[in-house]
Amino acid sequence: MLKNFWYACEFSSAVTTKLKQIEMLNQRFVIYRNSQGQVVALKDQCPHRGAALSLGWVEDDCIRCPYHGWKFQAGGKCIEIPANGPETPVPKKASVETYSVQEKYGFVWLFYGELPEAERHPLPTLPEYLFSTLHPVYHEGIEHANYARLIEANIDFAHVIAIHRKSFGQRIPINKTIEYKVEEDDWSAVATVTYDSLGNSKSLLNLFLGGRPRLKTRLSFYLPNLTLAEISIGRDDGFDIKFGILVAFLPIDDNTTCAKRVLYRNVLSLPWLDGLVRKLDYKLAHEDTVVVETLASQPMPKISEELHVAADCLDLAYRKLRQKYLAMGWGLKPDQSESDNSNGQPCLVSKNHALNARGIF
Numbered sequence: 285m286l287k288n289f290w291y292a293c294e295f296s297s298a299v300t301t302k303l304k305q306i307e308m309l310n311q312r313f314v315i316y317r318n319s320q321g322q323v324v325a326l327k328d329q330c331p332h333r334g335a336a337l338s339l340g341w342v343e344d345d346c347i348r349c350p351y352h353g354w355k356f357q358a359g360g361k362c363i364e365i366p367a368n369g370p371e372t373p374v375p376k377k378a379s380v381e382t383y384s385v386q387e388k389y390g391f392v393w394l395f396y397g398e399l400p401e402a403e404r405h406p407l408p409t410l411p412e413y414l415f416s417t418l419h420p421v422y423h424e425g426i427e428h429a430n431y432a433r434l435i436e437a438n439i440d441f442a443h444v445i446a447i448h449r450k451s452f453g454q455r456i457p458i459n460k461t462i463e464y465k466v467e468e469d470d471w472s473a474v475a476t477v478t479y480d481s482l483g484n485s486k487s488l489l490n491l492f493l494g495g496r497p498r499l500k501t502r503l504s505f506y507l508p509n510l511t512l513a514e515i516s517i518g519r520d521d522g523f524d525i526k527f528g529i530l531v532a533f534l535p536i537d538d539n540t541t542c543a544k545r546v547l548y549r550n551v552l553s554l555p556w557l558d559g560l561v562r563k564l565d566y567k568l569a570h571e572d573t574v575v576v577e578t579l580a581s582q583p584m585p586k587i588s589e590e591l592h593v594a595a596d597c598l599d600l601a602y603r604k605l606r607q608k609y610l611a612m613g614w615g616l617k618p619d620q621s622e623s624d625n626s627n628g629q630p631c632l633v634s635k636n637h638a639l640n641a642r643g644i645f
C-alpha cells in the first residue's frame with residue numbers, strides 16, 4: 285500500500301451530514317459533510333479509549349464520540365469533555381488526526397501521507413466526455429483479494445478471452461497477437477487495443493450495429509487506486525456504443541479490497557435500466573474476482589518472481605511505477621499504519637478528580 289497519494293475513497297453522493305466509516309490502509313476513517321457542504325475526514329478513533337467516532341453523531345458540525353461524548357471539531361480539536369464540566373480546560377493533546385479531502389469526478393479523494401501540500405501530485409485528469417455525455421451507475425462490493433492484484437486484472441488486455449469466455453470474451457478474436465504501446469507519466473499509464481471486427485454472430489449487438497463491429501478498448505491506471513476502461517463498439521459510419529468503467533480499489537488490508545465501481549454508458553440510458561446494468565457489471569467484475577482470489581501470492585510479488593509476455597506490458601508499467609514509489613519509502617506497512625494509543629496519550633483526569641481516580645485505579 286502506498287502513502288503520499290490522493291485516494292479516491294467514497295462516492296460523493298454517499299457522503300451526507302451523517303457519519304460514515306471508511307475502511308482503508310489497515311485503518312478506519314470517518315467522513316461527513318458539514319453544514320456548508322464541505323467533506324470532513326478524521327481518523328475514526330477517539331483519543332480517549334479508541335472508540336470508533338463513526339458510531340457517534342454530528343452536533344454543530346462537530347463529532348460527538350459514542351462512548352463518553354467528547355466533542356471534536358472538524359479540525360480534530362476536542363472542545364468538550366462532559367465528565368470534566370465546562371470549568372475544566374480541555375487538554376491540548378485531546379485531538380484527532382484529520383485528513384485533506386477534495387471532491388472531483390463523483391468521488392471524495394483523501395490524501396494519506398506526510399507530504400506538504402505544495403509537493404503533492406494533483407488529482408488525475410480523467411476524460412471529460414465520461415461525465416458530460418454518459419449516464420453513470422454506481423455500485424460497490426468487498427472482494428477477498430489484494431487491491432494491486434485486482435487493479436492489475438482491470439488493466440489486463442489478455443485475460444478477456446479466458447476469464448470472460450462465458451460472457452463478452454467469446455466475441456474477442458482468439459490467437460491474435462496483442463500489440464500496443466504504453467504511454468506513461470509519473471502517476472499513470474494508458475494503452476489502447478483495437479480489433480477491426482468482433483466475432484461473427486447473430487447477437488443483438490451485431491444486428492443492431494450491422495455486420496461485425498469494431499472494438500476499441502483503452503485501459504488506464506492512476507496511482508494509487510484507480511482504473512478506467514473505455515470501451516467503444518462501433519461501425520464505420522462513426523456510430524459508437526460507449527462504455528466507461530471507473531473503479532476505485534480501496535485496500536482494506538492485504539487480502540481484502542472494497543471496489544467502488546461506476547459504469548458509464550451512452551445507450552439504454554433510461555434510469556429504470558440501471559438495476560439491470562449494475563447486475564451485469566457486477567457479474568463481469570465477479571468473473572475477475574473468482575480467479576484473482578486464487579492467485580498464489582496475494583500481495584504483489586517481485587516482478588522477477590513471475591513470468592511475463594509482451595501482452596502484459598501495461599501490467600508491468602503498473603508494477604514498475606508502484607515499485608518506484610515503494611523504493612522511495614512511500615510504502616505503508618500494515619503495522620505502520622495502525623496508530624498506537626498506548627504511548628504519549630495524556631492523562632486527562634482533571635485535578636479535582638485525580639484523587640478519586642487514583643483510588644479507583
Ligand code: FES
Nearest residue numbers: 330332333349352
Ligand atoms: S472513548 Fe471517546 S469519549 Fe471516551
Ligand SMILES: [Fe+2]
Nearest residue numbers: 437438447572
Ligand atoms: Fe476482467
